[in-house]
Amino acid sequence: MPVAIITGASKGLGRALAGALAARGWDLVLDARTSEVLRETAAELEARGARVTAVAGDVTDAGHRAELVAAAGKLGGVDLLVSNASALGAEPLVRLEALPLEGLRRALEVNVVAALGLVQEALPSLRASEAGTVITVSSDAAAEAYETWGGYGASKAALDHMAAVLGEEEPGLRVWAVDPGDMATDLYAAAVPDDDDPRPAPAGVVPAFLRLLDERPASGRYAAVSLLVEGR
Structure with missing residues (x-):
């Protein structure tokens, strides 16, 4: 069975994607900082018949990243790495004039540095896979x-x-940055707590990720909304 590492997998998009992959027979290594919630997610997926290894920790910790890749190795290696864990930098969000520099450093450390560190750790296994894939979860805020x-x-x-x-640099892999669009997640609620407008559940964008895995287009940046519209 193929093996996926998913960071930030205890809830939201990470949990929804883990559930979809489990339904397809994937083995999973799941990461989150809150061990209790992560264990609950893992138990739910295991009850559906999936093989799941839950490794609680902080992706900015190099030792934790090594533990994630080692856990995937015990299941057969890394076929898919999903960097979904994210930090906002400030909760709620603030204008740049008030953004704590330490918060910006934290966002860069979690969202960029740790993501690269995990890729570096997993790269030998990804290269050895027949379908080595990296997915980085982006945002429309990256482009607008x-x-x-x-x-x-x-x-x-x-x-x-x-x-x-x-x-x-890695033409043998597929590397996709995916903008999932608006979703009702704890991250968004923390970012803009006063926004009461209804937003779609993360499960609604998971088919876009599955389409990428099925069709394996060229490496690049993709918007979930476009993938969903084109896939109808």
């Missing part, structure tokens, strides 16, 4: 200028560029 989203958007823009370069 939205007030108060400057720090988070800058980190996602950096992640997008890193993914693009990785795709050039």
Whole structure:
């Protein structure tokens, strides 16, 4: 069975994607910082028959990243790496004039540096896979200028560029930066707590990720909304 590492997998998009892959027979290594919630997610997927290894920790910790890849190795290696864990930089979001520099450093460390560190750790296994794939979860804030989203958007823009370069440097892999669009997640609620407008559940965009895995287009940046419309 193919093996996926998914960071930020205890809830939201990470959990929804894990559930979809489990339904397809994937073995999973799941990461999140909150061990109790992560264990609950793993138990739910195991009840459906999936093989799941839950490894709680912080992706900015090199030892934790090594543990994730080692756990995948015990299941057969890394076929898919999904960098979904994210930090906002400030909760709620603030204008750049008020953005704590330490918050920006945290966003860059989680969203970019840790993502690259995990790729570096997993690269030998990804290269050995017949379908080695890296997915970095992006945001429309990486490409559009939205007030108060400057720090988070800058980190996602950096992640997008890193993914693009990785795709050039590793032609044997598929490297996709995916903008999932608006979703009702804890991250968004923390970013804009006063926004009461209804937003779609993360499960609604998972078919876009599955389409990429099925069709394996060229490395690049993709928007979930476009994939969903084209796939109808």
